[in-house]
Amino acid sequence: MDDPLLNLPTLQTPRLALRYFRVTDAARVQLLAGDFRVAQMTVAIPHPYPDGAAEAWIATHDNLWREQGVGTWAICRAPEGAEELVGCVSLITNRKHNRADFGYWIGVDYWNHGYCTEAAAAVMAFGFNTMKLARIGAVHLASNPASGRVMQKLGMTCEGTQRHYILHRGESSDVVNYGILPSDPRPASAR
Ligand SMILES: CC(C)(COP(=O)(O)OP(=O)(O)OC[C@H]1O[C@@H](n2cnc3c(N)ncnc32)[C@H](O)[C@@H]1OP(=O)(O)O)[C@@H](O)C(=O)NCCC(=O)NCCS
Incomplete structure (x- = not known):
């Protein structure tokens, strides 16, 4: 069996397959992530x-x-068998501190269908169960x-706002921090 810490594993959720990106996904990435409504929030x-x-x-x-343990998954849905890339979720590991942070985006046409939450929950389960992380954060x-x-x-806990923390597209912007520990309650899909 493939070592998941060597080759990024495919993760399956009820509606989605999370797999490694292929070079053939590039045009789709450029289309979806190239939308200003996606890019402006990252x-x-x-x-x-x-x-x-x-x-x-x-x-x-x-x-x-x-x-470095930085995992980046293509989020794909498969309506009627034809795989469709809808977004991306990353787990950015800090090995020194045995923690990681989420990054994610979803193509605008696919917002508000629960895809990001479903995908990130699967990655959270992988992070805690397989990678044995002590914490996952997100900002x-x-x-x-x-x-x-x-x-x-x-199920992440809000840990506070840092005011004017980053200069984002020319503007000092506030950021909000979240975190979760493996011992915290979390949705069944993230266990
Ligand atoms: C943030 C993002 C990834 C969410 O993806 P998604 O697949 O739509 O997320 P989900 O459907 O799982 O959940 C979205 C939730 O936000 C809610 N929501 C949407 N717009 C909102 C708004 N303006 N204010 C408050 N809540 C909002 C939705 O109602 C939904 O919550 P609900 O299930 O309780 O109704 C997507 O909007 C995106 O790609 N945005 C641009 C890039 C980005 O922001 N990346 C993250 C950087 S930190």
Whole structure:
């Protein structure tokens, strides 16, 4: 059997498959993540999204997983068998402290169907059960309540707001911190 800590494992949820990104996903990544409504709420996604950037990003994934425990999953739904990439969820591990942080985005056409929560719950279960993390955290811009709602639905605890914590697209912006420990209550889908 594949070592999940060597090769990023595929995770299955009731509606979704979470798998490693392939270079053939690049055009779809550029389309979905290139939408300003997605990019504007993140610190990592460039806008406009340059040609070639998705291919370059995907090419980093294997080594990041093997060397640093940074896992990045393509979130795919499969209506009637035809797989459709709808977003991305990452678990960014800090090995020194045995903790990790979530990153995620979902294509605008797929918002508010519970996909992000469903995907992140599966990654949380993997992080606690397989990686044995001591904590998973997440941070969102105060201007992005939908992301905060995902964190709440995952059972994460709000640990406070840092005012003017980042300079985001030219503006000092507040960020809200969430965290969860393996001993905290969490939804069945994240166990
Ligand atoms: C944040 C994001 C990933 C959520 O994805 P999603 O698949 O729509 O998330 P879910 O459907 O699982 O949950 C969204 C929740 O936010 C709620 N929500 C949506 N817009 C909201 C708003 N303006 N204010 C408060 N809650 C809101 C939804 O109602 C839903 O909660 P509910 O199930 O209790 O009704 C998606 O909006 C996105 O990609 N945004 C841009 C990128 C981003 O913000 N990434 C995260 C950076 S921290």
